[in-house]
Amino acid sequence: MSGNESRVQAISQIVNRKLMPPKPPKRLEDMWATDVFSLSKMQESLPKSIFKSVKNTIQTGEKLDDSVADVVAVAMKDWAISKGALYYAHVFYPLTNSTAEKHDGFISVQSDGSVISEFAGKVLVQGEPDGSSFPNGGIRSTAAARGYTAWDVTSPAYVMETDNGMTLCIPTVFISWTGEALDKKTPLLRSIAAMNKAATRVLKLLGNNKVAPVNSSCGAEQEYFLVDANFANNRPDLLLAGRTLFGKPPAKGQQFDDHYFGAIPERVQVFMQEVEERMYRLGIPAKTRHNEVAPGQFEIAPFFEAANVASDHQQLTMTILRNTAKKHGFICLLHEKPFAGINGSGKHVNWSVGNATQGNLLDPGDTPHSNVQFLVFCGAVIRGVHKYGPLLRAVVATASNDHRLGANEAPPAIISVYLGSQLEDVFEQIRQGGVKDSQGKGIMNLGVDTLPTFVKDAGDRNRTSPFAFTGNRFEFRAVGSGQSVSGPLVAMNTILADSLDWIANKLEGDLAKGTELNAAIQNVLKEVMDEHGAVVFGGNGYSEEWHKMAVEERGLANLRTTADALPVLKEAYIEDLFKKTGVLTPVELESRFDVYAEQYLLAIEVEAKLVISIAKTIIYPAALRYLSDLSSTIAGLKEVGIELEKETAEKVATLVKSMMDNASKLSDALSNHDFASTEEHMQYASQTIRPLMDEVRKYADALEAEVADDLWPLPTYQEMLFVK
Numbered sequence: 001m002s003g004n005e006s007r008v009q010a011i012s013q014i015v016n017r018k019l020m021p022p023k024p025p026k027r028l029e030d031m032w033a034t035d036v037f038s039l040s041k042m043q044e045s046l047p048k049s050i051f052k053s054v055k056n057t058i059q060t061g062e063k064l065d066d067s068v069a070d071v072v073a074v075a076m077k078d079w080a081i082s083k084g085a086l087y088y089a090h091v092f093y094p095l096t097n098s099t100a101e102k103h104d105g106f107i108s109v110q111s112d113g114s115v116i117s118e119f120a121g122k123v124l125v126q127g128e129p130d131g132s133s134f135p136n137g138g139i140r141s142t143a144a145a146r147g148y149t150a151w152d153v154t155s156p157a158y159v160m161e162t163d164n165g166m167t168l169c170i171p172t173v174f175i176s177w178t179g180e181a182l183d184k185k186t187p188l189l190r191s192i193a194a195m196n197k198a199a200t201r202v203l204k205l206l207g208n209n210k211v212a213p214v215n216s217s218c219g220a221e222q223e224y225f226l227v228d229a230n231f232a233n234n235r236p237d238l239l240l241a242g243r244t245l246f247g248k249p250p251a252k253g254q255q256f257d258d259h260y261f262g263a264i265p266e267r268v269q270v271f272m273q274e275v276e277e278r279m280y281r282l283g284i285p286a287k288t289r290h291n292e293v294a295p296g297q298f299e300i301a302p303f304f305e306a307a308n309v310a311s312d313h314q315q316l317t318m319t320i321l322r323n324t325a326k327k328h329g330f331i332c333l334l335h336e337k338p339f340a341g342i343n344g345s346g347k348h349v350n351w352s353v354g355n356a357t358q359g360n361l362l363d364p365g366d367t368p369h370s371n372v373q374f375l376v377f378c379g380a381v382i383r384g385v386h387k388y389g390p391l392l393r394a395v396v397a398t399a400s401n402d403h404r405l406g407a408n409e410a411p412p413a414i415i416s417v418y419l420g421s422q423l424e425d426v427f428e429q430i431r432q433g434g435v436k437d438s439q440g441k442g443i444m445n446l447g448v449d450t451l452p453t454f455v456k457d458a459g460d461r462n463r464t465s466p467f468a469f470t471g472n473r474f475e476f477r478a479v480g481s482g483q484s485v486s487g488p489l490v491a492m493n494t495i496l497a498d499s500l501d502w503i504a505n506k507l508e509g510d511l512a513k514g515t516e517l518n519a520a521i522q523n524v525l526k527e528v529m530d531e532h533g534a535v536v537f538g539g540n541g542y543s544e545e546w547h548k549m550a551v552e553e554r555g556l557a558n559l560r561t562t563a564d565a566l567p568v569l570k571e572a573y574i575e576d577l578f579k580k581t582g583v584l585t586p587v588e589l590e591s592r593f594d595v596y597a598e599q600y601l602l603a604i605e606v607e608a609k610l611v612i613s614i615a616k617t618i619i620y621p622a623a624l625r626y627l628s629d630l631s632s633t634i635a636g637l638k639e640v641g642i643e644l645e646k647e648t649a650e651k652v653a654t655l656v657k658s659m660m661d662n663a664s665k666l667s668d669a670l671s672n673h674d675f676a677s678t679e680e681h682m683q684y685a686s687q688t689i690r691p692l693m694d695e696v697r698k699y700a701d702a703l704e705a706e707v708a709d710d711l712w713p714l715p716t717y718q719e720m721l722f723v724k
Contacts, residue, residue, distance in 0.1 A: 137591025
């Protein structure tokens with residue numbers, strides 16, 4: 001396929017690679033949560049009163065009794081040591097979408113020089129990693145290094161196995177010495193508390209006397225690419241930026257739709273099985289695996305869990321995917337758009353709310369028109385998404401996700417709500433003054449006696465909607481593959497809390513005037529649809545007509561890039577939302593803007609520098625060698641009377657010059673540091689730097705189509721996507 005030495009060697013190693021043998025199959029029940037210090041393990045190892053106290057905190061959210069920490073710490077240490085752990089780590093989630101941990105040994109040196117294993121309650125509850133190098137968005141000065149981790153008892157501790165041994169991992173929050181949240185877990189826990197408070201208030205107004213704590217749930221579908229490490233290690237762009245900055249599309253991509261849900265390649269399935277075993281041992285309920293749309297792209301999806309635990313498990317899932325891929329000779333790419341011209345990767349976040357007494361509050365049942373509880377909570381979501389749609393766009397805004405959002409493979413950057421024909425009709429009836437019925441489910445008859453008839457849903461799904469109702473939950477489809485789900489969950493919980501409080505105020509006002517409850521509910525839902533129904537859309541979100549209608553007629557925001565979206569975090573109404581719900585202080589919110597803006601600018605700067613470097617030091621020399629060979633051959637043949645056309649040589653020379661000219665322009669553009677504000681800098685990166693990068697790529701990719709294959713220095717799309 002290729003004469004280039006490094007590429008030929010890579011292909012040879014892949015073709016001759018022996019598959020890692022799959023491990024002997026194990027029963028799910030024998031694997032499940034064996035590496036988790038679960039409630040059942042606590043019950044086995046803790047005194048009854050201590051276990052009852054911890055369980056009560058986990059299930060009801062009540063404050064943890066300080067006196068139990070020492071007992072829990074000893075039991076947790078003994079369990080971890082029995083699994084082979086010598087170290088423990090407070091695991092936390094800084095504002096980088098990554099996972100952080102500091103390892104400490106259980107070792108305690110005694111006065112006689114001997115050692116014992118020790119783990120005190122105060123160490124379990126609180127840690128103090130040096131926080132000076134984590135992004136903080138101006139919350140602290142450079143000299144202020146102290147940060148604290150604090151045990152999150154609601155998310156179970158676990159042991160993490162690597163080739164180097166086992167480590168006890170304790171999920172924690174991460175805060176500054178002055179008390180501000182420096183992480184993604186703290187705001188998530190606050191948002192759950194705010195949503196629970198508002199939801200409880202509404203449920204009691206609806207006549208429920210017994211209301212268990214309300215929590216949000218999350219199931220995040222994780223898409224990813226696998227590329228053989230032999231190829232990836234020869235691609236500086238993949239190694240440093242997570243995506244290919246150059247690459248000519250192969251003759252065959254995804255146009256045949258033959259990869260989607262196709263047979264999983266044997267090597268990939270062995271990898272998947274090890275991923276799933278590790279997930280099961282950590283109590284992560286992996287449920288689905290399949291080929292995705294693009295060649296080399298796959299998906300894994302878990303069962304629903306409580307949002308805080310699901311967020312922790314999602315971070316673990318990304319870690320497991322990356323680490324396990326290395327063992328199987330792959331590199332796992334979680335970038336939203338690692339390959340141009342084919343499907344990108346998202347992380348659809350399925351989100352709902354519910355409790356033990358009222359169940360799933362977003363389950364419409366068979367007769368949604370008469371399900372008052374559902375209508376109220378669904379109406380609250382509609383209001384929240386309309387009022388705070390720009391916030392939902394901002395929390396999925398990254399340099400990498402900009403490549404995906406708005407294309408005909410992912411939701412548009414315009415945030416709208418899809419309800420399905422049944423619910424859309426119900427809420428339209430409410431808008432008109434009263435709901436009487438709802439469309440029923442139909443029967444699907446396939447016309448073959450041996451095939452069963454079955455009940456079909458009352459409405460179809462809409463893959464073009466960024467925020468779609470899918471039966472008993474909403475699916476936020478705009479979240480990026482490499483992102484933490486915490487930010488989107490914080491936003492969804494918070495806007496729901498705000499809307500539920502607004503609904504409660506309206507209901508209390510009407511009821512105080514003597515209005516009957518059902519009439520008060522009708523009034524508030526009609527107001528929701530009158531004021532916020534513009535966000536409901538059931539058509540093609542990719543169409544130009546919708547983009548025009550959404551902005552010009554419905555007043556929805558179309559924030560196309562991160563540079564457009566992130567400044568929303570500085571808007572007064574967003575600051576007020578987080579302040580009144582207690583989820584983020586103004587200082588904490590401002591820090592998020594500063595950190596995410598910096599991450600955006602740094603990502604583009606790294607990519608731009610890579611574009612210049614690869615163009616100048618890798619592609620340019622290869623193109624010159626080909627041009628030299630071509631010119632010498634043409635000249636030599638001319639001497640013996642054979643005339644060859646010069647068009648190819650002239651074309652290559654022109655492409656080389658254009659590529660290098662644009663690389664120089666990009667280099668000059670990168671030297672500009674004179675900006676009046678961060679917002680201006682981001683717009684410059686979006687509107688100037690990125691287009692120049694695309695120009696360099698345009699000519700480089702055209703060169704790939706002309707230069708002899710045996711001289712082309714970079715592994716190609718054809719090789720990376722199809723050689724497994």
